[in-house]
Amino acid sequence: MSFDTIFALASGGGRAAVSLLRLSGPGSGAVLDRIAGGRPAPRLASLRRLRHPESAELLDEALVLWFPGPRSYTGEDAAELHLHGGRAVLEGVTAALLACGARPAEPGEFTRRAFLNGRMDLTEAEGIADLIAAETAAQRRQALRQAGGALAVRYAGWAERLTRLLAHQEAAIEFAEDGLPNTLEAEVRREGAALAAEIGAHLADGGRGERLREGLWGAIVGAPNAGKSSLLNALAGREAAIVSARAGTTRDIVEVRLELGGVPVWLADTAGLRETPDEIEAEGVRRARRRAEEADLLIAVFAADQPPDAETLALLAPGTLVVANKTDLAPAPAAIGGQAPIALSARDGEGLAALRAALEAVAAERAGLSEEASLTRPRHRAALGEAAAWIEEAIRAPLPELAAEALRAALRALGRLTGRVGVEAVLDVVFGDFCIGK
Ligand SMILES: Nc1nc2c(ncn2[C@@H]2O[C@H](COP(=O)(O)OP(=O)(O)OP(=O)(O)O)[C@@H](O)[C@H]2O)c(=O)[nH]1
Ligand SMILES: [K+]
Numbered sequence: 282m283s284f285d286t287i288f289a290l291a292s293g294g295g296r297a298a299v300s301l302l303r304l305s306g307p308g309s310g311a312v313l314d315r316i317a318g319g320r321p322a323p324r325l326a327s328l329r330r331l332r333h334p335e336s337a338e339l340l341d342e343a344l345v346l347w348f349p350g351p352r353s354y355t356g357e358d359a360a361e362l363h364l365h366g367g368r369a370v371l372e373g374v375t376a377a378l379l380a381c382g383a384r385p386a387e388p389g390e391f392t393r394r395a396f397l398n399g400r401m402d403l404t405e406a407e408g409i410a411d412l413i414a415a416e417t418a419a420q421r422r423q424a425l426r427q428a429g430g431a432l433a434v435r436y437a438g439w440a441e442r443l444t445r446l447l448a449h450q451e452a453a454i455e456f457a458e459d460g461l462p463n464t465l466e467a468e469v470r471r472e473g474a475a476l477a478a479e480i481g482a483h484l485a486d487g488g489r490g491e492r493l494r495e496g497l498w499g500a501i502v503g504a505p506n507a508g509k510s511s512l513l514n515a516l517a518g519r520e521a522a523i524v525s526a527r528a529g530t531t532r533d534i535v536e537v538r539l540e541l542g543g544v545p546v547w548l549a550d551t552a553g554l555r556e557t558p559d560e561i562e563a564e565g566v567r568r569a570r571r572r573a574e575e576a577d578l579l580i581a582v583f584a585a586d587q588p589p590d591a592e593t594l595a596l597l598a599p600g601t602l603v604v605a606n607k608t609d610l611a612p613a614p615a616a617i618g619g620q621a622p623i624a625l626s627a628r629d630g631e632g633l634a635a636l637r638a639a640l641e642a643v644a645a646e647r648a649g650l651s652e653e654a655s656l657t658r659p660r661h662r663a664a665l666g667e668a669a670a671w672i673e674e675a676i677r678a679p680l681p682e683l684a685a686e687a688l689r690a691a692l693r694a695l696g697r698l699t700g701r702v703g704v705e706a707v708l709d710v711v712f713g714d715f716c717i718g719k
């Protein structure tokens with residue numbers, strides 16, 4: 282495969298001490314010859330004067346690194362220019378690179394080339410995108426694991442076993458044509474069932490990897506004036522939502538981002554649940570209910586000095602955290618909706634630590650890092666589900682030819698997952714998520 286030569290700012294934009302420009306492609310060495318007075322020794326930093334190739338104007342004094350392919354990130358000839366981080370420096374060097382015939386890279390193009398050159402599979406490339414996006418330690422650990430090949434190795438192992446099954450299935454077809462007895466088909470069925478069960482167990486993880494990657498959806502619901510907005514503000518540590526003594530204060534959803542035990546959580550404050558003639562408030566109540574239905578993590582707030590309201594009681598589900606607020610006004614009831622509530626006062630902060638601990642436990646249970654590497658994207662789930670379904674189909678197939686065909690389809694599904702079957706549409710989806718320069 283042969284590409285043109287691309288470049289991009291790999292560090293953040295704006296004024297900085299140092300800006301990192303990255304180059305990749307067959308012309309990288311020639312670019313260094315023209316603007317940096319030659320190629321430094323491979324992989325060793327060298328201080329060079331950078332000049333425009335035509336005017337010879339001095340543009341910067343920079344650290345230059347030369348990575349001859351295939352031992353580079355992309356697998357191609359590549360280079361790095363560590364420039365002084367000013368805008369004019371960057372503009373001058375960019376003009377010099379354009380004059381050398383290099384072009385600005387598209388988002389994710391370096392990693393795309395690394396993938397196309399066999400430096401990594403698609404799940405590893407996705408892990409790199411996730412590592413760049415990681416905002417919590419648990420997200421970083423999950424991303425590092427995936428970028429390091431934890432999913433790639435497992436999926437490649439499954440593809441290998443499937444390939445062997447397919448070979449045996451095809452041999453069984455030939456044996457049958459020769460009228461020979463064979464035990465291969467029984468083996469294919471047994472092995473296929475074991476493989477489908479393994480994939481099924483990997484899929485039955487409650488979506489924890491996807492949730493850790495994307496964050497949990499949380500919602501606070503309750504009657505008007507139960508203290509939902511006060512609680513949101515207390516958890517967020519800032520006045521994110523308006524609090525007032527008037528029932529029906531909150532209408533729109535007010536969302537804050539929290540980190541609970543390494544898991545990012547988008548926690549929503551919602552309108553108090555009640556029948557109301559006010560159409561704006563009624564829309565707020567509808568949104569509150571919808572958000573409660575979608576939530577991975579639901580907090581139901583009751584005021585300790587009021588009887589529990591039927592509207593909120595009706596939303597309680599297994600796993601809902603039940604809170605009795607305003608315990609400075611009245612003691613918390615022993616049970617609400619059959620559950621012992623977490624007693625607190627959003628006003629004084631009393632009991633807040635216990636709620637935070639309970640939230641962290643729920644977040645860790647639903648989205649914490651698992652022992653084994655978890656799949657992290659709907660794309661993974663879809664492809665693995667398809668592969669498992671085709672293996673089941675192969676086991677049930679009435680004719681050996683149909684079984685072989687189903688095994689081939691299962692292999693294709695796994696191939697799309699790892700990128701062995703190169704479908705352009707899949708690549709665009711994966712690399713479209715990247716930033717420029719990676
Ligand atoms: N005494 C006491 N008052 C509280 C406590 N928490 C909230 N309040 C008061 O209760 C009233 C309602 O609080 P909000 O936080 O606006 O209640 P809300 O559930 O968001 O109300 P809506 O948005 O109208 O549904 C305000 O006057 C708060 O100051 C508490 O723990 N103790
Ligand atoms: K209120």
Ligand SMILES: [Mg+2]
Binds near residue numbers: 530531
């Ligand atoms: Mg409110």
